[in-house]
Amino acid sequence: MAQYEFSGYVDKKNWSGDIYLSLIEDYRKLSGVYPEQIIQKTVSDSMGYFSFSGDNLPLQNHMYRIHIEGCSENEKKPIHFNGFCPYSKEILFIANNTDTLTLPFSFDNEMFCKIVSNNEKSNAFIKVDSIIDEMRFAFASYRSEANRKINEKKWFTTLQRFVKNQNEPLTELYVYAFLSDKSNNLYAHYLEDLKQNTYYDNLLERLQKKYPNSTYTKQYETELASDKFIISPKEVSYKNWWLWIVLACAIALNIFQFLYYRKKINASHNSSEKNLTQQEQKVLDLILDDKTNKEIASTMFVSISTIKTHINNLYKKLEVSSRDEVKSLYIKK
Template identity: 50%
Template sequence: MRYLVYVIIFFFGNVAVAQHHFQGHIDNERWQSEVYLSVIEDYRTLDGINDEQIITKVKTDSSGFFKFDQNLLDIQQKIYKLHVDNCTSSNQSSNHFDGHCTDYKDILFIAKRTDSITFPLSFDAQMFCDIDSNNPKTSAFIQIDSLKEEMRFAYSEFRSKANRNLNNKKWFKTLQNYGKDLDEPLAELYIYAFLSDRGNQFHNYYLEDLKTNSYYDELLERLQDSYPNSSYAKQYEAELTSDKFIVFPSEEKSSFNWSYLWVGLLIVSVLLNLWFLISAKNKKSKQHIEAKEQLTKQEQNVLDLLLGDNTNKDIAETLFVSVSTVKTHVNNVYKKLNVNSRNELKSLFTK
């Protein structure tokens, strides 16, 4: 039992103090003696120097040796960067921390909290040296950069539009397939950021490829599976949605055709107006019938003649009664229909 306790203490104690170990050499005569470690949360900011991404820094010894022994990294794999530069501390505020230091060298890699990595002796030869790491994914970016160097050589071999078009198609697929074969979504994301960059010669080819290639949706699934809720997966999903809207504008619109809506509303409006008119006419007709039912037969005759713009004298001659009798009938009609003049009477039966 006592030995079991020792084993548990040893195991969890090591987990609790898990650290990353990064080391290497730089040329102190070429670079300042400070090496910076940064974390890249936004894969569109892989280039340049950004003070918001810097985690820590160490000083080299007289031989140029540097070492990071800390526990600052995430347990999940992320993209990190080491860089050296010749931006002096006096002008850091104006260029170094605004990403405008042109005299710098960096190396991108994949790592997590428990990794131990030895970097090449010279950043200048990083693409031709192996990184010694306990994490097989660490050097994925270095391998991709080596392939990109081969690509640049192929483009420079013969400079013509025809050669560029052939190389665009060839190297686009070569890089894409190479990233997939590495079996690391972050490495694929590194290639995607390069191929889809709006300032890149591959951008138009990427937009065309997006129309028919299911690779991009599959990459999103791999990112979400390997790095759920990470900034990488969320950023990629947002960019993919935006780019799909660019290449499929008609499909986005066809999902809801506004012209159909307006035509439908117009038809409904016409039908409702017809219904209101018919209903109003029927209601008016009913009101007329109910109003006339209140009158005697003779009063109804007088009403019809009044609506025909006949004078009292005309009505008396038509009905063979005296004018005073007509006036009596007219007053009774007014009273029963709750009007005070011929105009109100006409309004009741005409509008």
């Protein structure tokens, strides 16, 4: 029988709540708290150690999330209503039911920052996130329109080449979910890229070959058809009436997701700000003062890498992806 074990440590001083293992079948719900995804729950011991084990996971690689949240029982229902929880910490990874995976403490006792596994694919999402972080800092360094256009093409190519070389379609799907997110500033460039880049059709072929009957493949196939219809509606045959029905449903879903996201952002910023640590609040104040990472590190007497970690956590809690977006929140206020 195939056995799996996922274990790790949490910061017992700051996190004492339940720890959840979730199976992600909808790649548009990678981050958040969704009860329908949770397959196991546990608590850590006095040293912060926790473990998930069993033999009930799918045989093939799937996307998983381990997260801990610090909400009280009275807070959970209203706060988790839209899947977003400002009082949570999580890590995403790829695994199957023959894997052993550990989550040790990383630098500065940061938890959920490193994965040690016998599955070489498990660390793929963390590697992708590091590239995305580099991209965000590159965009923030020079805010001109010319720089934005140059960087968009560069980072699209960099991300797609990297994940394709990983030989794991689920990692490619993780990047696709990021690039094609309608709330992302790169969405317009994604639609332009879709017109001329055969990468997206090739990804569908790889998914169909490796995961022929999975929800990931079916979801991607529907979304890709919908986006192609958006950019080139005349190329869709009127005879394929069934495809029109699928496209109409997909477009309606896309509109709903966009409106849902906007509502989620407006409702979550206030609660997110309250969850900032003292160090993250200092970083936020210095960002609003137009300080560079080097200047912030000098002011706070820490390394630039530590500042990058604080900024990444700050972006996640405020649900933004750049300094400009951070500033826009406070300009509106």
